[in-house]
Amino acid sequence: MNSVIELLKSHRSIRKFTEEKIPHELLLELVRAGQSAATSSHIQAYSVIHVTRPENREQIAELAGGQGYIASCSDFLVFCADMKRPTDAAERTGANVVRGMTEQLLVASVDTALMAQNMAVAAESEGLGICYIGGIRNNPQAVSDLLQLPEHVYPVFGMCLGYPAQDPEVKPRLPVEAILKEDVYSEDPDEVEAFDQTMQGYYQARTGGNKDSNWSQNLTPLFDTKLRPHMRDFLVKRGFEMK
Amino acid sequence: MNSVIELLKSHRSIRKFTEEKIPHELLLELVRAGQSAATSSHIQAYSVIHVTRPENREQIAELAGGQGYIASCSDFLVFCADMKRPTDAAERTGANVVRGMTEQLLVASVDTALMAQNMAVAAESEGLGICYIGGIRNNPQAVSDLLQLPEHVYPVFGMCLGYPAQDPEVKPRLPVEAILKEDVYSEDPDEVEAFDQTMQGYYQARTGGNKDSNWSQNLTPLFDTKLRPHMRDFLVKRGFEMK
Numbered sequence: 022m023n024s025v026i027e028l029l030k031s032h033r034s035i036r037k038f039t040e041e042k043i044p045h046e047l048l049l050e051l052v053r054a055g056q057s058a059a060t061s062s063h064i065q066a067y068s069v070i071h072v073t074r075p076e077n078r079e080q081i082a083e084l085a086g087g088q089g090y091i092a093s094c095s096d097f098l099v100f101c102a103d104m105k106r107p108t109d110a111a112e113r114t115g116a117n118v119v120r121g122m123t124e125q126l127l128v129a130s131v132d133t134a135l136m137a138q139n140m141a142v143a144a145e146s147e148g149l150g151i152c153y154i155g156g157i158r159n160n161p162q163a164v165s166d167l168l169q170l171p172e173h174v175y176p177v178f179g180m181c182l183g184y185p186a187q188d189p190e191v192k193p194r195l196p197v198e199a200i201l202k203e204d205v206y207s208e209d210p211d212e213v214e215a216f217d218q219t220m221q222g223y224y225q226a227r228t229g230g231n232k233d234s235n236w237s238q239n240l241t242p243l244f245d246t247k248l249r250p251h252m253r254d255f256l257v258k259r260g261f262e263m264k
Numbered sequence: 265m266n267s268v269i270e271l272l273k274s275h276r277s278i279r280k281f282t283e284e285k286i287p288h289e290l291l292l293e294l295v296r297a298g299q300s301a302a303t304s305s306h307i308q309a310y311s312v313i314h315v316t317r318p319e320n321r322e323q324i325a326e327l328a329g330g331q332g333y334i335a336s337c338s339d340f341l342v343f344c345a346d347m348k349r350p351t352d353a354a355e356r357t358g359a360n361v362v363r364g365m366t367e368q369l370l371v372a373s374v375d376t377a378l379m380a381q382n383m384a385v386a387a388e389s390e391g392l393g394i395c396y397i398g399g400i401r402n403n404p405q406a407v408s409d410l411l412q413l414p415e416h417v418y419p420v421f422g423m424c425l426g427y428p429a430q431d432p433e434v435k436p437r438l439p440v441e442a443i444l445k446e447d448v449y450s451e452d453p454d455e456v457e458a459f460d461q462t463m464q465g466y467y468q469a470r471t472g473g474n475k476d477s478n479w480s481q482n483l484t485p486l487f488d489t490k491l492r493p494h495m496r497d498f499l500v501k502r503g504f505e506m507k
Contacts, residue, residue, distance in 0.1 A: 022293065025268055025389030029297040029382050050265065052444050054272040056437040058381055059396045062486055063479070065437060069444050077447065101449075106442075108487050110456050110480040116488040123499065123506075124401065124492040130370060131420065134377035138301055139272050142385055146268035153302045158367065169448040177374065194299040194308060199349075201295050201312050204320065205412040206344075213353050236306070237353040243305055244351050245359040249367040253506055256366065263366075263496055263506050 028146055033191050035150025036090045038183030043095045047147065048182075055140030066129035067136050068103040070168045070176075071096065077167055081179065084163050085156030095183035099157060099164065100137045102129035104261070105173040120173060121262035133177045144182055154179030161255050172260040190227065193219050213237065271389055276434050278393025279333045281426030286338045290390065291425075298383030309372035310379050311346040313411045313419075314339065320410055324422065327406050328399030338426035342400060342407065343380045345372035347504070348416040363416060364505035376420045387425055397422030404498050415503040433470065436462050456480065 022030075052069060060066070072078050075092070081099075082091035091097050104125050112118045141151045157164045157179045164176050199212040217235035224232040256263065265273070295312060303309070315321050318335070324342075325334035334340050347368050355361045384394045400407045400422045407419050442455040460478035467475040499506065 023389055025271060026293065026297045026386050028268065029386055030300045032300050032302065034302060049440050049444070050269065052440050053437075054269045056440065056443060057273045057275050057434075059275065059277060059384065059394075060437075061396070061398050062483070063435065064483060064486065065443075067443065068449065070449065071444055071446050074447055106451065106456065107483050109451075109453075110460075111483040111487040113453070113456075114480050114484050116484040118487045119490050120487075122490060122493065123496040127373060127401075127420070127495065128398070130373055131377045134374045135381045138378045138381035139385070141302065142382070143269050143272055146266055151302075153304075155304050155371070158370075171449060171451075174449060177370070191300075192306065194296070194303075197292050197295050197299065200299060200308070200310065201292070201314055203314050204317055206311065206313065206414060206417060208349065208352075208414075210352075210356070213349065213356075217353075237357050240305070240307060240350050240354040241357050241359045243307065244354040244361045244363075247362050247365060247507075250365065250507075252370065253366040264490075264493075 029142065031191060032145060033189050034152040035183070035185045035187060036152050037185070037187040038090065038094045038150065039186045041095065041184040043149065043182060048096060051140050051143045054143035055136040058135040058139040060132050060135070061128045064107045064128065064132065066103050066107055067133040068101045068106070068174060070099040070101060072099060072168070080167060081157065081164060084160045085154055085179070086159055088154060088156055090152065090181050091154060091179065094181035098180045098182070099168060099176050100133050100178055100180065101170060101174050101176050102126070102133045103174045104129050105171055108173060121260055121264045123263045126256065126261045126263060130177055137178070137180060141180070148184065149182055150185035152181040154181060158249055158252065161252070165259070175256060175259050175261060193223055272385065274434060275388060276432050277395040278426070278428045278430060279395050280428070280430040281333065281337045281393065282429045284338065284427045286392065286425060291339055294383050294386045297386035298379040301378040301382040303375050303378070304371045307350045307371065307375065309346050309350055310376040311344045311349070311417065313342040313344060315342060315411070323410060324400060324407060327403045328397055328422070329402055331397060331399055333395065333424050334397060334422065337424035341423045341425070342411060342419050343376050343421055343423065344413060344417050344419050345369070345376045346417045347372050348414055351416060364503055364507045366506045369499065369504045369506060373420055380421070380423060384423070391427065392425055393428035395424040397424060401492055401495065404495070408502070418499060418502050418504060436466055
């Protein structure tokens with residue numbers, strides 16, 4: 022296992038940070054490393070908002086469900102899928118541009134994720150800790166208003182960055198055999214059951230026996246209600262009509 | 265710039281590979297490195313199909329618009345957003361599960377992309393070359409049939425992996441100032457125009473003056489028609505109803 026793979030496999034989310042600030046030049050370098058990720062047809066369909074105003078960070082922390090580290094980490098970024106820049110660019114060449122296709126929503130969301138993950142790896146290679154914040158989709162309209170996002174741009178997730186003040190364990194993942202399938206899709210509920218036992222052991226060890234849960238049980242609250250049911254209308258309103 | 269950031273910044277797609285095969289144990293290690301990426305609420309909403317049958321690789325190469333390296337690279341993978349595994353797991357706990365939410369499509373697509381990008385970085389750290397294949401969405405139904413994908417699973421993109429038999433230049437990216445914005449969204453068409461000039465120079469140098477185009481012009485064919493207009497119906501049919 023080379024040192025890069027070792028770094029990748031040591032990832033865990035960090036939610037407690039020291040007071041130390043990330044030098045601005047390093048932050049720029051991390052974004053550049055992010056931009057080096059593959060991008061579909063070179064469209065680079067993303068923008069990153071660096072939220073520096075303390076009152077905005079406080080507000081986003083609250084909108085995301087009370088995640089205080091959004092306000093207290095060194096730097097907080099909002100990764101936006103941005104179809105405005107590439108479609109505007111095409112329009113300026115005189116093209117009649119089509120917007121709002123489902124394909125465009127996917128391309129921009131994937132482009133944004135590839136870029137962010139490269140940036141996460143770059144950050145961790147510098148000894149920083151990161152935490153993705155999907156909670157900004159709890160109220161994406163309020164976040165969009167705060168960041169003055171125009172049409173055809175939507176906030177996909179946030180990211181906290183800073184110097185770690187905690188050293189949590191790496192969380193187990195499904196066995197590779199459950200993920201990688203040969204030639205055709207297959208599934209094996211036994212693998213999930215075995216992983217449920219792994220996670221039960223992990224939670225018990227981590228909480229001194231206080232958390233008696235497993236992977237499947239933890240997923241239940243995500244799916245037994247309509248999670249973020251506003252997303253469809255929100256995206257349509259922003260010009261991602263999913264045509 | 266540390267060596268990891270240097271590696272990230274040296275990425276370019278590889279489309280010509282030597283005959284050398286990737287050892288299977290290494291491939292598994294790359295997938296494990298992929299799985300170490302962050303995952304929304306730990307759902308790990310992805311499956312990866314390792315396409316080994318030559319006739320299937322030939323067929324996917326054709327479906328993707330005649331990309332022969334899909335058939336000739338050492339290993340070809342199809343990354344699928346998989347909401348079946350986590351929702352089935354929740355269902356087995358006795359939950360009444362909601363499927364087909366727009367939020368779920370986004371979460372699974374982003375999870376898949378984060379995982380794939382980690383895997384791409386791991387591959388490149390081992391001297392491999394990779395190329396993402398968005399072209400599998402040209403005919404995602406045929407690809408899904410070939411891989412026997414069930415409902416609630418859809419193919420997001422493919423990836424070619426192998427030992428590089430070419431050494432292309434790194435493609436320029438937009439300047440970091442165009443991507444990273446402070447506190448509020450802003451845009452500057454001058455930055456795009458400057459980047460158009462950068463890309464024009466890049467194409468001219470690469471083609472000995474034969475390709476006279478720029479970034480904006482290259483984007484035009486992506487947006488002046490309905491790109492992959494089947495995606496919406498395809499996703500709905502697969503159970504991603506975008507509710």
